[in-house]
Amino acid sequence: METAVFDSDDLQATEEYLSRAFTPMTISGRPENARARVDHRTEGGLTVDELSFGYTMSYDAGPLDRLCLVSVNEGVHTSGDEVCGPGETFLVAHPGRPYRGEVREADYTIVSFAPSHLQRTAAEGPGAVRLTGTRPVDAEANRVLHATVAYVRDTVLPAHASATADHPLVVGTALRHLAAVTLTCLPHTDRPDAGQQARTDSRDGHPDTLRRALAFIEDNAARDIGLAEIAAAVCVTPRALQYAFARHADTTPLRHLRRVRLDRAHADLLAAEPSRGSVTNIALRWGFAHQGRFAAHYREAYGRAPAETLRQLS
Incomplete structure (x- = not known):
């Protein structure tokens, strides 16, 4: 996983970093003693940025080439006419269009990925789907999208040391899930x-x-x-x-794929030496990032916890 941390109270340095990380932009504000910090992680086409601004910062940005989902934790983040506060998640801008807005003493997360993943995920086929809005369709959709961004940030590409990002199946599955949730929660076109x-x-x-x-x-x-x-x-x-x-x-195809991978994980647990094997490592090997969900799926399929299977040879 590629990681980087930016931390500065210099407005010009902040502008230069944001322009490199996202898209060319100009910013303005009065940092004084407040700082701007960005924690950046990326792996397998999925990127997480955790940003914190201790002051009000205005921006005027060029077009993005990625879909950037913004989840606000504290403060206010605006983009165009959209104003979002804590607990809200939105698409900051449609790819290919310039945008402007303001960050008001805010902590927020940006999870981003290439628009092509929407097409790969959509059942309608290549070129069939285009997002038509930037806000979730209702409150429940916002809750789901906000929770999904948090899952990617905290479990798939967390700030602390973690083995999840080292497993391509975990990152790839999470990226597909994020694209599917984005299509479910944001308004989009149908195939003509x-x-x-x-x-x-x-x-x-x-x-x-x-x-x-x-x-x-x-x-x-x-x-x-x-x-x-x-x-x-x-x-x-x-x-x-x-x-x-x-x-x-x-x-469904993906439920069947999950069951096949669950069966492979089960076989690995049976074959592993209890003193050397790890439920977590085996789950990650087969694309299961969330250990609680893996355990629940496993218990439903095999009637016991994965750790019990691992220990049965001891």
């Missing part, structure tokens, strides 16, 4: 020919599609794959793949 495409996808969702997808997942569960990669491997759209799993397996 959705009706015709749905009929085509329905025809492609046959048992042979399922058979080929199951084989691909079995052979590639250790790789960083998701809905788009599985669909491409069996030569159908993501939506057709979802149709096939729903009709013929009563599940």
Whole structure:
């Protein structure tokens, strides 16, 4: 994981750092004795920045090439006409458009990723989805998006030393989850020919599609794959793949992928030496960053805690 820390009360130095880290911008304010601090982490296309400003800072920024989700912890952050306070999360700007705003003695988190991940995640297919708003569609959507940003910040790419970022499956799975939550919580366009495409996808969702997808997942569960990669491997759209799993397996492609990885983790726990093996390391190896959720899924599948399986050979 690449990390960096910026800490300064010099306005020009802050402007130069923000311009390098995000997009060229001009800022103004009166720092006096207050400081600006940025804790930066990035890995596998996912970036977390924790920012703290002890003064009011105005900015005028150029276009971004990434989707930047801002979660406010303290103070106020504005962008254009949007004003966000503690507990609120929003998209700071649409990629490719300049923006301006103000940070008023605020602590906030920015989680960012390339827009292409929305297309890879969406069932509608490449080029079909475009975000049309910057605020979540309702209060519940804001809660979910805010919690997801916190999960990425605190569990996937935390500030303290952690093994999670060293596991590509963990970061890749988290990035797909974040993209899916973004599409769920922010307003976006629908594919213009959705009706015709749905009929085509329905025809492609046959048992042979399922058979080929199951084989691909079995052979590639250790790789960083998701809905788009599985669909491409069996030569159908993501939506057709979802149709096939729903009709013929009563599940989804990603739930099946999770179960396969859970089975691999179970096998590793059975094979590990209790004195040397680690539940945490095995869970991370198979893409499970949150140990509590891993334990819950494992207990549901096998009727006991993963640590019990690990200790059974002792």
